[in-house]
Amino acid sequence: MRVEQIAVFLENKSGRLAEITSILAENNINIRALSVADTADFGILRLIVDKVDEAEKALKGKGFTVGKTTVIAVEVPDRTGGLAAVLDCIQKIGLNVEYMYAFVNKTGENAVLIFRFDDMTRAIDSLQEHGFTILESSQVYNL
Amino acid sequence: MWDTNEQMAADDLARLQLDRLQTMVGRVATHVPFYRNKFKEDKFDVASLAALDDIRRLPFTSKQDLRNNYPYGMFAVPLRDVVRIHSSSGTTGMATVVGYTQNDIDTWSNLIARILTAAGVSTHDVIQIAFGYGLFTGGFGLHYGAEKLGASVIPISSGNTRRQIQIMQDFKTTALVCTPSYALKIADVMMDQGINPNGLSLKFGLFGAEPWSEKMRQEISERLGILATDNYGLSEVMGPGVAGECQHCNGLHVNEDHFFMEILDPATLEPVDPGQVGELVITTLTKEAFPVVRYRTRDLTRLLPEPCPCGRTFRRIERITGRTDDMLIIKGVNVFPTQIESILFDIEGTQPHYNLIIEREHNEDKVTVLIEVVESIFFDEMKKQRTMVDHIKKRLASELGVGVHVKLVEERSLERFNGKGARVIDKREL
Missing domain, CATH: 3.30.300.30 (ANL, C-terminal domain)
Incomplete structure (x- = not known):
């Protein structure tokens, strides 16, 4: 149920993101989804890739500070109101979202929402109870 | 001049210093285990101290020695005789604690009164002390000395620049005591507020607790329209009042009747040639609660051997030009x-x-x-x-x-x- 995500510390300097993506490319690692959170001074890059451990090793080897966390991926139909339904449910259950980002999978039929909750176990249970599809990690890595 | 010692002839001063040094060394040998052990290790016989030059046979005291004896290990009197405790900045365990007997406070007040007098301040002045009051020796040190002198003291402490200026205007402050950078900060805020410093009563500024330059002195003097003098001290030795400039602004007269100074090459620990830059090493001659022998200040300065036109015979040192270690002074x-x-x-x-x-x-x-x-x-x-x-x-x-x-x-x-x-x-x- 849980998907491994890697986070990379970024100073707000030009070219850093490009450097990370080329390191991943050189190591034949595919990026499935990414998001950047930033402040005036620094940013946090979050990545979901097909080969997590290799990505972590490659980036660390190049001197990046890398952290690994788990997130969950919720699949919703790619149509108006798809995200709203999930968020509405989350709000009703009273889950705290630390952060989220989204992407649309290749077929274009479904959107995938990546969530980090403060209480991940409860989030998984309640979202499933409410009938949402939570993707297995292997499904996400190979999307 | 505040007192007659300031004009002592060189040989009288040397006799007084030797006399005081012998007493002091005898006292620390008896009352401070740190020195007793050091003397024993070095096979130094207190009775053999017959001339001022013999001080070179005495061991040095470092900041680390003081830290190792945190908090009261270096005190030469029981706590019941201590009336004041100050501490240098630093984290717990890194800090050094210093104590004062009533006699120490009296001496300290006298030495501050000397420095204030030398800088032009008198009983007619209103003195605003914008040094922090507290464990830092700056605030209370200047405060007691200014009272001793008979000036009117405004113990405003540091910070709140607008209020400092308001009080300066309303209370007709004539002398300002703070760090040199804070004096410039005050000048900046006055400018922002459209206050003309020439409309104030300010005449004197006594600055210390951080390094500064001749360029800064000129800027402060011009912008605030005051006579800006430098003074020096460190809590391990006493606090402010170890040395201070007279109105000739040509270096700091060291209060040599209470502090024996050496200027040494920090590498060889041998005296530098007169006038050469070296590390200032100070031995307290009269401190009761917290005497130090050959304290390595880590401050770099040089002796200014020429006599001063003011008539004070105490020798002068140049403003502190640097440090031998990596200590930084940030906002004092x-x-x-x-x-x-x-x-x-x-x-x-x-x-x-x-x-x-x-x-x-x-x-x-x-x-x-x-x-x-x-x-x-x-x-x-x-x-x-x-x-x-x-x-x-x-x-x-x-x-x-x-x-x-x-x-x-x-x-x-x-x-x-x-x-x-x-x-x-x-x-x-x-």
């Missing part, structure tokens, strides 16, 4: 980069890589600590990441006693240096 607070290192080590659990950048913006010191991110302080959640930065900032501020900015940078982005001083980038131009 002593900061050692090693303190920052140990705080970061504590938080990160690993040897931290950091740079310390000090700038002077609008006459105020601004400190930025650049810290390389490591996994233990890195989070994927922005909220946690920012909380961590705040946490680091707060710990540094509370343990250093001075506010800092904290900026996280990528791993391996800071230059790797050998030696501690190189982690510091001091951009202040004094």
